Amino acid sequence: MKPRHFTYVLALLGACVLFPVQAVRAESGRLLASNCFQCHGTEGRSQGGIDRLAGMGANKLIGEMKEMRAKTPGNDMMKVHARAYTDAQLNDIAAYFANVR
Template sequence: MKIRHGLTMLALMASAGLAQAQDALQVRSWAAACANCHGTDGRAQPGMESLAGANKDDMVKKMLDFKAGRKPATIMHQLAKGYSDEQITAIAGYFAAQKK
């Protein structure tokens, strides 16, 4: 019985690890859409805003303001509408975790 319980726990832990890895890959693919303007992993070329290492809460607020039309933009207001609030939070977390 103990061996069976241990195997079940091991399988659950492996499954949870796989789900986390898939989630991380999903967030990374969402963030990749930002690379054209904000650079690979959020490290932009001069003249564009870098996102790497930026404050997560500030990024979420800006994106939600773009999405709601409270912050003027040339394209960000359109792009922000393509993401749920949860996706925006996840993407901001990804960029905040990147080294500047």
């Protein structure tokens, strides 16, 4: 392999490592977050009533979800929702909403 070609291969490998992880997380976050749109507004942009999620800090959203998950007794809507996701999925959802303006 010519050195120039080797550089291309390296650049391509670098791009594969750096970018898709981000893209997959955002995509997976959006898909999961769409479950929240019905009540919290499209893309979390609630127009009033139920809390707005768009732009909420990731740590705050994750904290609230874990708090609601742990709430006892309770079988209200948010507790059920909060329990339905793994921690990894919650991270993806939170990353998605944190980046919505």
